[in-house]
Amino acid sequence: MKLLILGGTEFAGRAVTESALARGWDVTVFHRGRHAAPDGVTSRIGDRTAEDGGGLAALADGAWDLVVDTWSGAPSAVRDTARLLAGRVGRYAYVSSCSVYVWPPAAGYDESAPVVMGSPDAGDVPYAEAKRGGELAVLDAIGEGRSLLVRSGLILGPWENIGRLPWWLGRIARGGDVLAPGPRETPLQFVDVRDLADWTLDAAEAGLNGPYNLASEPGHTTMGELLEACVAVTGSAARLRWTPAEAILAAGVAPWSDLPIWVPWSDPAHGALHGLGVGRALAAGLRCRPAGDTVKDTWSWLTSIGGTAPQRPDRPRVGLAREVELRWALLRGLVARRSGHARHPSGSACTG
Known part of the structure; x- marks a missing residue:
């Protein structure tokens, strides 16, 4: 060809x-x-x-x-x-x-x-x-x-120049308390850029035409699995502090842009971004690798280029500003001291 x-x-x-x-x-x-x-x-x-x-x-x-x-x-x-x-x-x-x-x-x-x-x-x-x-x-x-x-749909993987998965990897690699948007079970859907490439070439070679929605099946992974994979591949001592969506929104933190990939499960935008119907592409041969492989290979690529991902000049930078996260961490510490104890960072009883 x-x-x-x-x-x-x-x-x-x-x-x-x-x-x-x-x-x-x-x-x-x-x-x-x-x-x-x-x-x-x-x-x-x-x-x-x-x-x-x-x-x-x-x-x-x-x-x-x-x-x-x-x-x-x-x-x-x-x-x-x-x-x-x-x-x-x-x-x-x-x-x-x-x-x-x-x-x-x-x-x-x-x-x-x-x-x-x-x-x-x-x-x-x-x-x-x-x-x-x-x-x-x-x-x-x-x-x-x-x-x-x-x-x-949402595209992740090596060579990403938007900054979504690279931001999470970089933030978690720094360690410390990491604001993790809950609940952990929030389902995610994306397509690894390499799976998109393979399917596109296969489909074109097979003579397919017309529109195809392209992403993994809904629920391919969860927010918890994705961030825990980031902790594992970076070898970080980061502590994921799972926080309810309502507490994050009340603090003025923006889904998708401040906390890339994530939108609240209850938001209609979640169904639009992570609930894409992909039956046609699956029937036409789409196969998606495990999310852990996408995380691992993105981290390998990122470290191979010095840890800083390229940034498209026509797209805004994503990720929570450090000063905003520091304010969140300070508030969390004050709340813990006033109550006399800190609630467990996992499960439904999340810290806010």
């Missing part, structure tokens, strides 16, 4: 590139040259956002069996690329997002759920509209029969 990956040097694009190389495919990576492409690929340098219209010049010739596109910016960039390549590619796989569904979708939603409005001609628009516009751009230029829309 001849693959053209648009991106290919970071996170999802990097995982797709590595998966294709492992299969012995002929891989061309089109990127801006800001990060080194993996060994064994052909690099073509260009910038899809170039205002002079020449950013795609490096793609003026060549033909490929498959294009994989992970773009999340202006849909017009997907439109221009897809139109340029339409007559020279076999299939076009676009890594979209479950954010394209009207928010918040009910838990268990599948690919038939209502989607947001989008335009393939749009410039900079909010993330959900950008991903939907990108889908429409691919469908318009390539056609439904040759287009695969990978609507991913």
Whole structure:
């Protein structure tokens, strides 16, 4: 197979590139040259956002069996690329997002759920509209029969440049009391970036088309299992202090951004983020590795690059600010002294 990956040097694009190389495919990576492409690929340098219209010049010739596109910016960039390549590619796989569904979708939603409005001609628009516009751009230029829309849920794993799992690993590696959002049994759903890459290439090679929600089955792991795995792989002496969701919210700590990955179990957003219906992808061969493997391999990658994860410039940093956590720890200590004892940090009788 001849693959053209648009991106290919970071996170999802990097995982797709590595998966294709492992299969012995002929891989061309089109990127801006800001990060080194993996060994064994052909690099073509260009910038899809170039205002002079020449950013795609490096793609003026060549033909490929498959294009994989992970773009999340202006849909017009997907439109221009897809139109340029339409007559020279076999299939076009676009890594979209479950954010394209009207928010918040009910838990268990599948690919038939209502989607947001989008335009393939749009410039900079909010993330959900950008991903939907990108889908429409691919469908318009390539056609439904040759287009695969990978609507991913939460993506974790090596090469993550958003900072969610790396933040938890880094925080737990520092040790001490760690604010752990309860209850421990809160179910989580995500897809390891390598499983996403493998499934995308398998599905495209098999000739699949249309939209597929892509994540593990709901309840793949829990908040407790995930954070305890972080403690184990880092070898940390950190103490997870399980705290009720209502106490966390009352303190002004924001789910998802201050405490990455987590949203309260009772919040409708939990069903939208961790209750994705993935039956279609599972029936089409999706297999997800254990959450502990994702944690272990992310930590191995993180330590191999010095412990500091790369950060996408177009995404805000995530994670609880140290000063906020220090205020929480101080409050916890004051409460413990006033009551004369500290409640056990595990189970339902959580410290607040």
